[in-house]
Amino acid sequence: MNNNSKLGVMEDTLELIIDSKSENESFARVAVAAFCTRLDPTLEEITDIKTAVSEAVTNCIVHGYEGGKGKIYINVNITGNTAEVIVKDSGVGIENIEKAMEPLYTTKPEQERSGMGFSFMEAFMDELEVSSARNKGTTVIMRKKIGESAGK
Numbered sequence: 001m002n003n004n005s006k007l008g009v010m011e012d013t014l015e016l017i018i019d020s021k022s023e024n025e026s027f028a029r030v031a032v033a034a035f036c037t038r039l040d041p042t043l044e045e046i047t048d049i050k051t052a053v054s055e056a057v058t059n060c061i062v063h064g065y066e067g068g069k070g071k072i073y074i075n076v077n078i079t080g081n082t083a084e085v086i087v088k089d090s091g092v093g094i095e096n097i098e099k100a101m102e103p104l105y106t107t108k109p110e111q112e113r114s115g116m117g118f119s120f121m122e123a124f125m126d127e128l129e130v131s132s133a134r135n136k137g138t139t140v141i142m143r144k145k146i147g148e149s150a151g152k
């Protein structure tokens, strides 16, 4: 028993492993959103989480595994009123994370990518951390406090 559970702070986790296929992206987005409903989010907060998960999972499929086979690991950790979502692949990795996170930067302009995925994750979540190693994979950690928006 850690301090949080002693103090009666809500803690809960979801672990999900999906094959890297675009059909699974919508499932992951809905599953994460459904798990987060225990925080009593507004519709806007749920939409924000769905958008961020969708961008992160799509990046694993399109960039991490470049359309090929692979597993995507998704974790949701709820602590108090904060949802932490971790999306991880074991794909090609990102060479320059700082550059990759710049708005409009994309390595796949020919696929009509707009380079806005990380910018959306940053805008719709409170915190975004990206770590990556070449040919080992990429991990995206996003956090959002629920119930902080005006009128709640």
Ligand SMILES: Nc1ncnc2c1ncn2[C@@H]1O[C@H](COP(=O)(O)OP(=O)(O)OP(=O)(O)O)[C@@H](O)[C@H]1O
Pocket (backbone or CB within 6 Å): 055, 059, 060, 063, 064, 065, 089, 091, 092, 093, 094, 100, 101, 105, 106, 107, 108, 112, 113, 114, 115, 116, 117, 118, 119, 138
């Ligand atoms: N999981 C990943 N594995 C490898 N490279 C990645 C991964 N996620 C992002 N990248 C790299 O970071 C760049 C920027 O990602 P971002 O999501 O912001 O834009 P995009 O995917 O290119 O375009 P959009 O998301 O607008 O369709 C990508 O073009 C890609 O080079």
Ligand SMILES: [Mg+2]
Pocket (backbone or CB within 6 Å): 055, 058, 059, 116, 117, 118
């Ligand atoms: Mg993207």
